[in-house]
Amino acid sequence: MAARPAFARHDLLTWPLVGPFLRWRFSRRFLQAVLLAVSALILFDGFLGPQQSPKNLATVTVWIHYRGLVVLALLLVGNLFCMACPFMLPREAARWLGRRLGLQRNVPRPLRSKWPAVILLALFFYLFELYDLWASPWLTAWVIATYFLTALVIDLFFRGAAFCKYVCPLGQFNFMAALASPGEIRVREAAVCTTCRTKDCIAGNRQTGQRGCELWLFQPGKVGNMDCTFCLDCVYACPHDNIGLLARLPTQELWSDPRRAGIGRLGRRLDVTALLVVLIFGAYLNAFGMIKPVYALEQWLAARLHTTAEAPVLLLIFGVGLGVVPPLLLATAGWLSRLASGRRESVRETAQYFILSLVPLGFGMWLAHYAFHFLTGALTLIPVTQSFLNDIGLPAGEPLWQLGPIVPADWLFPLQAFFLYLGTFGSLVAAFQLAVSRYRTRQVALRAFLPWAALTLVMLVAALWIMFQPMEMRGTIFLGL
Amino acid sequence: MRLSFQYFLCFFLLSLTLLTACGRIQPAPADTTGVQIELAVDPASPAVGPARLLVTLTGPDGQPIDGATVEVEGNMTHAGMTPVFAQTTASEQGRYTVPFEWTMAGDWIVTVRVTLPGGEQVRREFPVRVGG
Ligand code: SF4
Ligand code: SF4
Ligand SMILES: [Cu+2]
Numbered sequence: 001m002a003a004r005p006a007f008a009r010h011d012l013l014t015w016p017l018v019g020p021f022l023r024w025r026f027s028r029r030f031l032q033a034v035l036l037a038v039s040a041l042i043l044f045d046g047f048l049g050p051q052q053s054p055k056n057l058a059t060v061t062v063w064i065h066y067r068g069l070v071v072l073a074l075l076l077v078g079n080l081f082c083m084a085c086p087f088m089l090p091r092e093a094a095r096w097l098g099r100r101l102g103l104q105r106n107v108p109r110p111l112r113s114k115w116p117a118v119i120l121l122a123l124f125f126y127l128f129e130l131y132d133l134w135a136s137p138w139l140t141a142w143v144i145a146t147y148f149l150t151a152l153v154i155d156l157f158f159r160g161a162a163f164c165k166y167v168c169p170l171g172q173f174n175f176m177a178a179l180a181s182p183g184e185i186r187v188r189e190a191a192v193c194t195t196c197r198t199k200d201c202i203a204g205n206r207q208t209g210q211r212g213c214e215l216w217l218f219q220p221g222k223v224g225n226m227d228c229t230f231c232l233d234c235v236y237a238c239p240h241d242n243i244g245l246l247a248r249l250p251t252q253e254l255w256s257d258p259r260r261a262g263i264g265r266l267g268r269r270l271d272v273t274a275l276l277v278v279l280i281f282g283a284y285l286n287a288f289g290m291i292k293p294v295y296a297l298e299q300w301l302a303a304r305l306h307t308t309a310e311a312p313v314l315l316l317i318f319g320v321g322l323g324v325v326p327p328l329l330l331a332t333a334g335w336l337s338r339l340a341s342g343r344r345e346s347v348r349e350t351a352q353y354f355i356l357s358l359v360p361l362g363f364g365m366w367l368a369h370y371a372f373h374f375l376t377g378a379l380t381l382i383p384v385t386q387s388f389l390n391d392i393g394l395p396a397g398e399p400l401w402q403l404g405p406i407v408p409a410d411w412l413f414p415l416q417a418f419f420l421y422l423g424t425f426g427s428l429v430a431a432f433q434l435a436v437s438r439y440r441t442r443q444v445a446l447r448a449f450l451p452w453a454a455l456t457l458v459m460l461v462a463a464l465w466i467m468f469q470p471m472e473m474r475g476t477i478f479l480g481l
Numbered sequence: 482m483r484l485s486f487q488y489f490l491c492f493f494l495l496s497l498t499l500l501t502a503c504g505r506i507q508p509a510p511a512d513t514t515g516v517q518i519e520l521a522v523d524p525a526s527p528a529v530g531p532a533r534l535l536v537t538l539t540g541p542d543g544q545p546i547d548g549a550t551v552e553v554e555g556n557m558t559h560a561g562m563t564p565v566f567a568q569t570t571a572s573e574q575g576r577y578t579v580p581f582e583w584t585m586a587g588d589w590i591v592t593v594r595v596t597l598p599g600g601e602q603v604r605r606e607f608p609v610r611v612g613g
Contacts, residue, residue: 052556052590059560135558135588292586377561404563472587
């Protein structure tokens with residue numbers, strides 16, 4: 001009664017090698033163990049190794065490889081980082097302990113939202129700039145250690161995947177970006193589910209003891225990648241082998257806003273809107289923090305505020321960048337769009353609905369930025385690893401410090417621009433489809449779409465402007481020497 | 482019996498970690514030579530492109546030191562950037578001129594390693610901001 005075909009091109013779980021590996025129940029544990037071992041090395045070197053950023057495994061792997069590979073995986077498949085999440089193994093231990101000690105409870109209702117993650121994300125972006133986290137192996141290691149600790153504590157006290165769903169900033173980034181990914185964990189044949197009595201994908205499989213979805217996504221009603229960690233629990237639980245990792249058109253789930261199992265409608269949730277604002281506009285702030293005009297702006301602001309401290313200056317930049325500019329842009333587009341459609345709805349409703357269309361461009365911006373670092377520095381991992389091995393007494397030869405980029409320098413801008421155009425295209429298509437699925441006629445839809453198309457283009461120009469500035473590897477020096 | 486083996490294994494791994502940790506920590510060699518290292522960059526407001534680093538060595542007695550080997554290594558404060566190396570032995574009145582190249586704008590740490598004529602080593606780090 002297996003619904004799995006022997007081989008289907010659009011279903012990764014049926015492919016040779018990858019398919020059997022991922023369908024193996026312990027594949028995820030295996031991947032987690034690998035990343036956990038890598039994390040241990042990173043912590044070790046971050047705390048104890050040389051404290052120059054380009055020479056330490058912590059800073060190199062986290063800010064170059066982790067960020068680069070995560071966005072590439074999201075572009076090509078989906079949320080593969082969560083699948084292999086290194087925080088999971090210690091968390092399982094904490095859960096076990098929590099259960100033994102009777103500490104575990106459900107997350108209280110008022111906390112079941114994205115707000116904790118929104119606050120943590122905004123805070124992280126701010127601290128990232130304030131303490132120049134990329135410049136310090138020691139601080140980078142602390143960030144990771146804090147991450148492990150927070151995850152442990154939360155899993156000690158709360159049932160299910162509370163940490164993934166409500167807290168984890170990395171997870172939220174992946175959920176957001178995966179909305180535009182080409183892969184999705186989905187049922188193969190809807191008909192099989194309608195005859196299914198046990199609903200093991202959510203309830204867990206009594207026979208094998210395999211748990212069901214901890215993020216409360218019920219497969220038959222699941223739409224898209226929001227909140228899905230690609231953990232494959234549902235795949236292992238379903239007794240009919242009816243769940244696959246299926247291909248779809250990238251961004252397709254952003255073409256309308258249906259009810260999503262375990263989530264609801266994205267456009268009706270203010271916390272989700274706030275999350276998207278932080279992640280989309282955060283992409284701009286994060287890249288803006290690395291180019292020359294930011295010095296000038298900081299200096300000007302510092303003079304205005306009569307301060308030489310970076311904290312208030314940055315706070316102002318972030319406050320405006322996340323709290324003032326996005327609402328203004330969204331309200332303007334929303335207002336124009338409502339005017340054009342003539343539909344009776346609030347500007348806020350319109351904006352909350354159409355902000356979904358900006359996700360591909362936001363992701364394109366992250367992609368362009370992180371790909372830059374990855375493409376310019378991926379090979380530095382080799383000499384850094386050599387020097388690490390030499391230091392701990394395993395001879396690995398003279399470090400090949402000349403290694404660095406994996407593409408010629410003059411490819412960088414064209415590639416970045418390509419990612420931005422890709423994002424823009426995705427955003428335009430999504431905005432148009434969203435309009436079509438909301439309004440009665442194509443005429444009205446087209447009119448309502450235009451302000452969002454204009455906003456997308458304005459944001460594209462801003463993105464190109466940022467990427468066109470020579471990127472400066474800014475670091476620890478504030479306001480000159 | 483099994484248990485004690487596990488304890489042994491834990492102990493072994495722990496000591497291995499500590500040992501390697503000690504190997505990894507590189508305390509700056511305590512400077513007992515009293516040698517002063519100064520760095521000046523030319524042009525004075527550095528920009529991307531070729532440049533010169535002027536290293537001045539002064540002994541504890543205030544006398545310039547010649548005949549040392551001066552190695553410089555430039556690293557950006559961002560991971561993923563290849564370092565720039567240069568060195569010289571030629572000097573005049575304790576002033577060493579090292580041809581160098583700033584490969585990218587941003588914040589740099591220039592590490593100057595000096596091997597004195599007597600074989601002792603001294604090093605110092607200097608932050609430098611390079612304009613676009
Ligand atoms: S367990 Fe879930 S996915 Fe599998 S057939 Fe039943 S309802 Fe569908
Ligand atoms: S169990 Fe839930 S989170 Fe895991 S892959 Fe399935 S739907 Fe996604
Ligand atoms: Cu950057």
